[in-house]
Amino acid sequence: MTRTHVLICRGPDCLSRGAQETYTAFTRELAALDLPEDAVVQTQCGCVGPMCGAGPTVCVYPDGVWYGAVTSEDAAEVVREHIAGGRPVDRLARTRLTRLGDAA
Amino acid sequence: MTRTHVLICRGPDCLSRGAQETYTAFTRELAALDLPEDAVVQTQCGCVGPMCGAGPTVCVYPDGVWYGAVTSEDAAEVVREHIAGGRPVDRLARTRLTRLGDAA
Numbered sequence: 661m662t663r664t665h666v667l668i669c670r671g672p673d674c675l676s677r678g679a680q681e682t683y684t685a686f687t688r689e690l691a692a693l694d695l696p697e698d699a700v701v702q703t704q705c706g707c708v709g710p711m712c713g714a715g716p717t718v719c720v721y722p723d724g725v726w727y728g729a730v731t732s733e734d735a736a737e738v739v740r741e742h743i744a745g746g747r748p749v750d751r752l753a754r755t756r757l758t759r760l761g762d763a764a
Numbered sequence: 765m766t767r768t769h770v771l772i773c774r775g776p777d778c779l780s781r782g783a784q785e786t787y788t789a790f791t792r793e794l795a796a797l798d799l800p801e802d803a804v805v806q807t808q809c810g811c812v813g814p815m816c817g818a819g820p821t822v823c824v825y826p827d828g829v830w831y832g833a834v835t836s837e838d839a840a841e842v843v844r845e846h847i848a849g850g851r852p853v854d855r856l857a858r859t860r861l862t863r864l865g866d867a868a
Contacts, residue, residue: 662814662861665823667771698814706807710766719769722828722861757766757826 664700664743666690667719668730671707674715678731682716685735693744700743714754723748724757768804768847770794771823772834775811778819782835786820789839797848804847818858827852828861 668674668683683704690700711717714728718738725748727738734752741747748756772778772787787808794804815821818832822842829852831842838856845851852860 662859665812665825665861667809701813703810703812705771705809708769708807709805710802719825721769721823721825722863724826755766757769759826 662698662701664723665721666700666702666743667705667708667721668702669706669708669711669715669717669719670704671712671715671717673707673712674717677715677729679716681732682718682730682735685732686718686739689736689739690743693739711754720748724759725753726755726757727752728754766802766805768827769825770804770806770847771809771812771825772806773810773812773815773819773821773823774808775816775819775821777811777816778821781819781833783820785836786822786834786839789836790822790843793839793843794847797843815858824852828863829857830859830861831856832858 668686669679686702690702708717711726711728716730718727718730720742730752738749741749773783790806794806812821815830815832820834822831822834824846834856842853845853
């Protein structure tokens with residue numbers, strides 16, 4: 661059962677900042693976790709407007725964390741700390757979307 | 765401030781089932797809400813593996829609701845009920861991703 665959906669922006673600005681290399685690094689680091697199939701779904705996504713210019717942008721859902729300036733070198737830390745460990749990486753996190761009903 | 769991120773799959777299977785028309789309908793319905801800029805971010809995304817074959821797939825985050833078989837005619841209902849009203853549309857919802865710490 662899917663627990664996490666990781667989105668890496670493929671907008672032109674993020675691509676110009678290395679988003680394809682970031683995407684590839686996430687694929688490699690997630691594969692290394694050897695998780696059950698579909699436990700983590702990784703996709704590209706279109707431009708995440710409010711983050712444009714501050715990428716490569718990576719969104720981790722349903723936690724709702726938006727990361728900025730995520731290089732391929734950062735992928736291992738996000739995968740290890742946040743996706744496997746449940747601890748968002750504060751130094752890269754730019755904002756967190758709150759759900760309806762969440763404490764403000 | 766962004767509250768909701770809506771993703772419409774642009775994978776080949778979803779596109780063959782009308783995902784581009786669904787995407788366009790969401791754009792139209794969201795614009796009609798006249799929300800503050802960036803309150804809702806709408807993007808396309810790559811194939812959402814576990815949902816492939818059951819699309820067009822629409823993911824609404826951070827609520828974590830995955831919708832299947834969302835036609836352009838369904839867009840108004842999802843926008844009105846879920847995105848504006850905070851009430852997920854049960855007849856279209858296929859699964860909901862839970863966050864770490866959520867009740868099972």
